[in-house]
Amino acid sequence: MKHLFTLLFTCASVITWGQGVGTYEGFFKQEVDGAYFFFEVRNDSLLPSRKVIFKDVDKTKVDSIAYYQYVRSDVKKAVVTGVKINEKVSYIGLPYNQIIITGIKEVSAQEFLDFYHINKERIITPYIEDVFEGFYFNYYEGQSFLEKHIDDAGGFGISWITFQDRKQRDSIIQLFTHKYKYDKKDALIKVKGRLYYGGMYGYGHFGGCTSELKVEQVLAVDTETTYDSFLLPQLIKGYPIHGDTLFPPNDFVVNKTYRYTGTANDSLGHCTFEMLLTKKSVSDLRYTFKLLRGRKKIFEQRGTLVFSSSSYLKASQPKKNEDTQDYYQTDYTYHEVGTYTDTYRKEAFGLIIDLEAGSPPPVLRTDCKLGFKNSGWEMLELKLQN
Numbered sequence: 126m127k128h129l130f131t132l133l134f135t136c137a138s139v140i141t142w143g144q145g146v147g148t149y150e151g152f153f154k155q156e157v158d159g160a161y162f163f164f165e166v167r168n169d170s171l172l173p174s175r176k177v178i179f180k181d182v183d184k185t186k187v188d189s190i191a192y193y194q195y196v197r198s199d200v201k202k203a204v205v206t207g208v209k210i211n212e213k214v215s216y217i218g219l220p221y222n223q224i225i226i227t228g229i230k231e232v233s234a235q236e237f238l239d240f241y242h243i244n245k246e247r248i249i250t251p252y253i254e255d256v257f258e259g260f261y262f263n264y265y266e267g268q269s270f271l272e273k274h275i276d277d278a279g280g281f282g283i284s285w286i287t288f289q290d291r292k293q294r295d296s297i298i299q300l301f302t303h304k305y306k307y308d309k310k311d312a313l314i315k316v317k318g319r320l321y322y323g324g325m326y327g328y329g330h331f332g333g334c335t336s337e338l339k340v341e342q343v344l345a346v347d348t349e350t351t352y353d354s355f356l357l358p359q360l361i362k363g364y365p366i367h368g369d370t371l372f373p374p375n376d377f378v379v380n381k382t383y384r385y386t387g388t389a390n391d392s393l394g395h396c397t398f399e400m401l402l403t404k405k406s407v408s409d410l411r412y413t414f415k416l417l418r419g420r421k422k423i424f425e426q427r428g429t430l431v432f433s434s435s436s437y438l439k440a441s442q443p444k445k446n447e448d449t450q451d452y453y454q455t456d457y458t459y460h461e462v463g464t465y466t467d468t469y470r471k472e473a474f475g476l477i478i479d480l481e482a483g484s485p486p487p488v489l490r491t492d493c494k495l496g497f498k499n500s501g502w503e504m505l506e507l508k509l510q511n
Contacts, residue, residue, distance in 0.1 A: 145226060150204045152237050153177070153191035154325055160216060161187065163224050164325060166202065166240070170247040174323045175209070175224040176216055182226055190232055192325055194332065198264070200325075201235040204230045212400075216281045217335055218272075219253075219322050237325060252321045257338060260352040261286065261312045263298050267330045270338045271352065275311065284320065284336040285329030293343045300348050313347040313355070316340045356434035357408055364438070371441055373432070376478060376487045377404035379433055383486050385507035389416070396423070400507060402476075408432045410459050412478070430459035440480050455480050 151165040154174065161177035161184075179187075190201040206228040213220040241248070259272040263326070270286040288294040297312060321328070322336035329337065363370040377383065382403045389396050401413040411430050416424040434475040437457035459476040489507040 146206055146208055148201045148206055148230065149203065149224075149231075150199055150202055152202055153187050153242075154200075155188065155193045157194065157426070161191065162221070162323070163205070163207075163226065167242050170249060171244065171325075172249055172253045174221065174325075176214055176221040178223060178225045180227050181223050182228060186229055192237065194327075202233045202235045202237070202240070205235070206230060219336065221323065225476070240455065241325075250321050251323050252319045254319050256315065256317050256344065258315045259313070260311045260355075261297060261314045262352075268294070269329065270314075271336065273355070282336070283334055285334040286338045286340065287342045287360065288343075289318075293340065297343070297346055300346060303500045311352050313350040315345040317344060319341040353431070353434045356438060360434055360437070361407060366438075366441065372405050372440070373434075374437060374478075374480075376485050377402065377410065378485060379404050379406070384510045385489060386427065386510055387507050405429075408434075428461050430461050433458045434462055 136242075146148040149163075150167050151163055151172075154164065156162070161179070162174040163177050164174045165172045187203075190199075190203055196446045205226050207224045207226045210223040210225065212223070215221075256262045257270070257272065259270050262269045262271070268286050269384055270284045271282075272284075297314065300312065318338055318340040320336055320338050324332075324337075326332045328334040349443075352449045360371060360373050361370055365371075380403065382401055385402065387398055389398055389472070395418075397417050399415045399417070405411055408431055410432070411429055413429065414426045415422055439456045440455050456477050456479045458478070461475070478487045486509055489509075
């Protein structure tokens with residue numbers, strides 16, 4: 126894929142203009158990071174989107190008519206003046222044409238939904254046909270694909286993924302579900318298919334993805350390599366991120382034991398709890414969790430929590446748009462792979478650490494079911510005692 130992009134970019138060493146200033150009609154879209162795209166309408170067809178460069182244009186007017194996530198449905202057609210640029214630019218690793226918008230002449234009453242219902246068969250969507258290697262995730266609200274790469278300059282972000290043959294998808298899920306019991310896991314896969322991108326509403330659950338990979342053939346599946354296990358050695362060496370280098374967090378001192386306490390409510394009433402934490406390596410955090418009612422111990426569990434390098438990488442991404450910072454997480458986790466027993470469920474504890482809370486040692490939260498089969502999830506605040 127990267128070779129394909131390089132070919133596209135180096136074919137034109139200088140910017141060539143498609144034509145002079147022209148008048149076009151179409152729809153605007155704004156991404157979460159503040160990037161704008163323009164979908165030209167021509168002869169009742171919706172052409173592939175172009176990345177927008179504004180020149181002397183009041184963007185507040187654009188914001189009032191542009192599509193933004195799923196929060197605005199009244200997306201209206203605009204008549205604009207601009208200059209098309211016949212050179213591809215990379216956005217999240219995907220090639221887009223560009224347009225310089227120099228003015229907005231008028232806004233029509235036609236909304237995108239009305240246009241879509243009438244002309245949905247005439248929407249032109251670009252795609253890349255290739256062999257793709259990356260991580261397949263299966264979770265409650267759908268499934269996604271993340272291209273395998275080792276820095277933020279490559280890859281096309283998270284894609285929604287669908288399979289031409291559902292049996293192929295089910296066979297992948299069965300492989301890692303059987304291995305990891307009930308836990309949601311991911312697998313490294315190599316597939317052949319088409320990557321579609323540039324849609325107005327995005328792809329997948331609430332349009333949260335910028336592309337969709339439609340798999341035609343599964344070439345290989347590796348359940349031993351997860352996204353976290355792939356990222357961890359990259360972090361240890363130093364992961365390049367936005368011109369900087371990211372290393373694992375300095376949260377706990379290795380081989381030092383930390384004691385946290387707090388209060389909680391299980392299905393039987395008010396309890397206190399104690400959690401002892403000892404970091405044994407970059408990735409492993411040993412714990413002992415005790416639940417007490419008065420002086421009586423009613424539950425105890427020991428285990429190892431594993432550092433989630435993927436959540437740490439995501440939390441370390443800079444906030445590109447202060448107006449939409451709620452879309453960026455600021456905490457990372459340690460998690461445990463749980464198993465079932467006849468009477469009790471050995472619960473998959475999760476420690477949540479906020480990057481902005483300071484460390485070491487960090488302020489912690491944990492989510493758990495307190496070990497009882499019928500108890501609900503609890504978000505516990507942990508207070509450091511030493």
